[in-house]
Amino acid sequence: MSDTSPILQLPYILPSQAQKHVTHNEALRLLDVLVQPTVLDRDRTAPPASPAAGARHLVPAGASGAWAGHTDEIAVWEAETAVWRFLAPQPGWQTFVLAEGAGLVFTVTGWQTLNQLAPEFASLGISTAADETNRLAVASSATLLTHSGEGHQLKVNKAAAGDTASLLFQTGWSGRAEIGLAGSDDLSVKVSPDGDTFRTALRVDRGTGRVMLPQGMTVTGSVTGTAVQASAADATAGRLLAVGAFGLGGTAPLIGNAEVTDGSIAPGFYGYDSAQGSSGGPSGVQCGILLHQSRTSGAGEVQLFLVESAAGAGCLPGILFSRARSGGAWSGWFAGGVVDSAGNANGRYIRHQDGTQTCWQSVTTVTSGEAAITFPAPFSSTSGLITTMGVNGTAASSICPRITARTATGANVSAFNTSNARIAVRVELISMGRWY
Template sequence: MDDTPNLGLPYIMAAQSQKHVTHNEAIRALDAIVQLSVLDRDLSEPPESPAEGACYIVAASPTGAWADHAGDVAAYQDGAWMFYLPREGWIAWVADEEAAVVFSGSAWTALSTGEGGGGGSGDFATLGINTDADTTNRLAVSADATLLSHDGDDHRLKINKATATDTASLLYQTGFSGRAEMGLAGDDDFHFKVSADGTSWNEAIVIDKDTGVVSFPNTTIGGSGGVGGPGSSTDGNIATFNGTSGDAIADSGKAFSIDGTFAANSDANVPTEKAVKTYVASAIDAVRDGVSSAYDTLAELAAGLAGKLTAASNLSDVASAATARTNLGLAIGTNVQAYSANLTTFAAIAASSNVQSLLGAASYAAMRAQLDLEAGTDFYSKSAVDAAFQPLDGDLTAVAGLTPSNDDVLQRKSGAWSNRTPAQLTADLSAFTGDSGSGGVKGLVPAPIAGDAAGGKFLRADGSWAAPTGGGGGATRELLTAARTYYVRTDGSDSNNGLANTSGGAFATMQKALDVVGTLDLSIYDVTVQVGAGTYTAGVSLAGTFVGAGAVTLRGDPTTPTNVVISTTGSHCISASGDGVHLNVSGFKLQTTTSGSCLSAGKGARISVTGAIEFGSAATYHCAADASNIDLTSISYKISGGAGVHFASVSGANISAVNCTVTLTGTPAFSTAFAYATSLSMVVSLLMTYSGSATGKRYDISGNSVVNTFGGGASALPGGTAGSTATGGQYL
């Protein structure tokens, strides 16, 4: 045996040379692990300038000089890191936490007994006596009885809560299911509650905190034995509550009378049913004596009054004059004359003697004399008036004979009146559309729509607005003078212009938006295609470069990518192909079925993921680069579904993932490998933080390709099995 069985200290062997080396090695190990105290246990890479003798417990997924030493004790001794494999039961003090931890054989956990509970004063985070404690039941006792005794005088058990709406109570359970509870349950009144199942509770007693009054919410006082009353009372008297004396039940001093009428009873008695019946019979007789013989019973009287006392039968509560007339049985034109404003007018006319004289004048001359008007001077003569109005009489007759429809216009044409329809008026206008040599017609010019002016459109001979053609036969591009945003919504339409975030302004598809961007000259300005919340089943494909130096971004919801989902069947979610083609992407959840990748770049194109994104299940790959580039830099993204490969780089392509935080949920499976590179291709994974787990190979590299983790170690990439290399492939 070369080492000690517990601490693994090296023995000095017989006839060994350089014995001081072995001895110093053992002394160095003892210096590190005896009375073990470490500075930290949360670091995955060594500090830059450690002090001589500094000790650390290496955290999970270590890198650099600490790689493959997770859980070991790392001690900086003689200018180098020495690692000591802990044994079950080792205890270490963690300085930055001010807590003690113990090694269970597989992990370091907080020490739950003795010092080290968290404050250094003998306190414990949890304490279990004959049972396990947890973060909820931090003190747990398993015993036949528990004794809490005095220490010479009193002993008080205190249960304190934070606020009035919290609970401080004693809970009694059967099989860890509540059956009874007493205490301050949700307020500061004292409650007694019971339950049959630990879920539904019934209040038995409640004591009011302000008055001390006791109530029984679910108890009715009574039973086969009756209710006890005062010590003595008069037989037959009524029992009452007496608030003055404080007696719950007292003798009221009042009894049922044996017989009689209301007049015969005193205030100390209660009338019997017979007394009430006698009084009512007398009242009925009084009614019968005061009416005719036709109403000598209550039934007959009620029938006679039916409908006579309602608001509809009188004028005490009428809503309008019409209601009053209906109630009175009056009809306009029969019982009463309808009101007319003409009556007022005629009354005023009758009051004027001059007007009366005019109405009685026998001729125009008499009327002029009455008004002191002279024909030819102050007034036209009758013959002049007749001459002026005679043509109008003919026009009025002609107009009266027309039958115009809505929107028609009266027009005098060729010496006659006619009604003209809008279509006829349009045909009369001088604007032409079409070729006059082939049936061109006159008509109104069609109005332009939003964006026609910005697009430099003009009115063509066929009556439509269009952009002029350039020398090469293509349309003149709109030159941007400021950044622009196009909107896509599930309730939009591709016949819109995409410039407003409304159902009447936004496009319905991302493809339409990018096609429109392709017609622009971006100059130096950026364009954003903002995609609204919802699920889109059509992917987007970019196959040509954009004109200008501005960037184009396809953006969903970078805060919550699951709000904007691209879910395709048999096609890529987002693809770009061609030299110089570049698209920025952020804020989507991407998933495919049957075939297709989430992101696909080919033939010199580049896709840059600039914001949060989520990769769901993919029929082919998550990120597929073929002689192209895909960049993921300084972002956080999620992998919630499996695929053939997460990073697939082929034919000289490059996938670069730098300084990203990646969260894997649900243990996604990768049937080929997490990272795949072949045919002179590269996958870069630098400063990446992966959390969660996956199944499948970590990497598969061939054809002189490289997957570079910059010394991250064999487990730097997610996966359930080791990676593999072949035909010149390298894993760095």
């Protein structure tokens, strides 16, 4: 019969043994070490200089001094005898390393951390069955993945760019939405009404970071931030125009000096009000709308000005002015174009934007006196008014037409023959003057 136990090598009390307490106490000392065993550390290569009674360490490879040759053994300091006692572990022994807060187990390859010995599962089902495709399956009302002190990343890896790494959301095991790298390395968000047909709602280019919306976008709220105009006259490149931008869908922003030549006026519509500091418009204009457009930066600019109100002569509400420049000073303001053209029983007339009016009409004179005529449209005054006449007849060379008593609205017309007698003949009249 052996003198020690087969597992822990505890000494037995032998028959008729003297001083049995010595053997018993020795067994208790070994149990004191091996029951609920802990060690201080396992990386010390030399014994501590002043160990405490009962100090325990795992001896690492390459230890020196009294520990030499005791790799993987538990070294225990026996203060009574001032010696190190070594306990050789057997496979399955466990201990706890206080310095690391880690549990160890002894195997045929040495001490191993317990969590490193967890087996690799071919599949794992938690409250549900796993299969060859879904090797990890969880049935739960929620799944928590949390940090271990700082951040936390959930990694979904794929082998090649053409493969898929995504999150698929289903209803009744039928796909409805997918987020991830679906068949490329661009991030995409796809949706499906039936699990068969998926439409890409959003795609982010992996190289540029630009967002594409292949199906378009509907925004029911406000779009704000630096991607949108800061004011109605904000011309920052790339920003979205808001309602009222340069007078589109709202009040036009007020222009300051309209005749600057440094290219600082952004193309668009502007309000003009001399009472609020606007300047550079046509002479006499008080209020109006200015359209400014540029061909190139700092040059090739044109302006159209629609008058709302004015105080100067030759500048009425509704008149359109224009001017241009090509790298130098602005040209003068030009007014032109037909304002009105019509006909009536008295003839026809045409009115030009600069105030010029032309009337033309046919009149038959009488022998009994002067024929009173009315112009097709009245002139503003007789100042600068000119009327010229011609006779429409075979005897034109022997007939002399005459006009008298002309006013802004009409005149008297007669025709005489060589004998100075009034005759009845068809006369053509053209009158030119101003309508304002």
